[in-house]
Amino acid sequence: MGKTISWCLIGILWLVSPSLGADQKDIGKLIHQQLGIWPPAKVPVEQLPRIKGPGTRYGYSICQIVGGKFKPQIFMLKKSPHQQAVLTHELTHISLLNELTAHHVSWKNLPEWLNEGLALYVSGEGPERVKLLHKQKG
Numbered sequence: 001m002g003k004t005i006s007w008c009l010i011g012i013l014w015l016v017s018p019s020l021g022a023d024q025k026d027i028g029k030l031i032h033q034q035l036g037i038w039p040p041a042k043v044p045v046e047q048l049p050r051i052k053g054p055g056t057r058y059g060y061s062i063c064q065i066v067g068g069k070f071k072p073q074i075f076m077l078k079k080s081p082h083q084q085a086v087l088t089h090e091l092t093h094i095s096l097l098n099e100l101t102a103h104h105v106s107w108k109n110l111p112e113w114l115n116e117g118l119a120l121y122v123s124g125e126g127p128e129r130v131k132l133l134h135k136q137k138g
Contacts, residue, residue: 027088031095034122039095040072045087047078058082061090063097063107070101088123 028039043061051059059076072094076086096115097107 023084023087024091027084027091028095030088031092031122035092035095035118037095037099039091040070040098043072043074043091043094045074045076047076049078051075051077059086059090061094063094063101065101070098072098085123085125089119089125092119092122 024039024042032038059074061072061074063070063072065071074087074090074094093115096110096118100107100110
């Protein structure tokens with residue numbers, strides 16, 4: 001099955017549509033412009049009728065090493081008005097972990113606040129989401 005190296009999740013996440021190919025490419029360009037790194041080519045997205053995950057209400061992603069290769073996947077609810085935001089948010093997490101993995105650096109070296117902060121920044125979710133996450137943890 002492979003060794004799970006991370007739940008790239010954190011917080012309440014927004015959702016993504018079933019047709020993600022073109023969106024992922026455009027979002028990959030945005031992530032590269034903002035952070036100078038690229039996400040993996042195409043990340044599988046599985047839409048579920050409901051989400052059960054640690055600290056999440058709408059979706060999450062996982063990253064595994066399978067056969068020595070980085071294998072991310074996004075899981076989300078079937079319907080949401082915030083499709084672009086969650087895809088950008090999750091692909092930012094995945095891009096960061098992909099970059100660390102490519103350089104043989106443990107994802108545990110990436111502080112949670114930085115991982116989540118960069119995902120919020122690139123996805124444009126803004127100060128309201130930061131306040132909500134801070135309130136949930138406090």
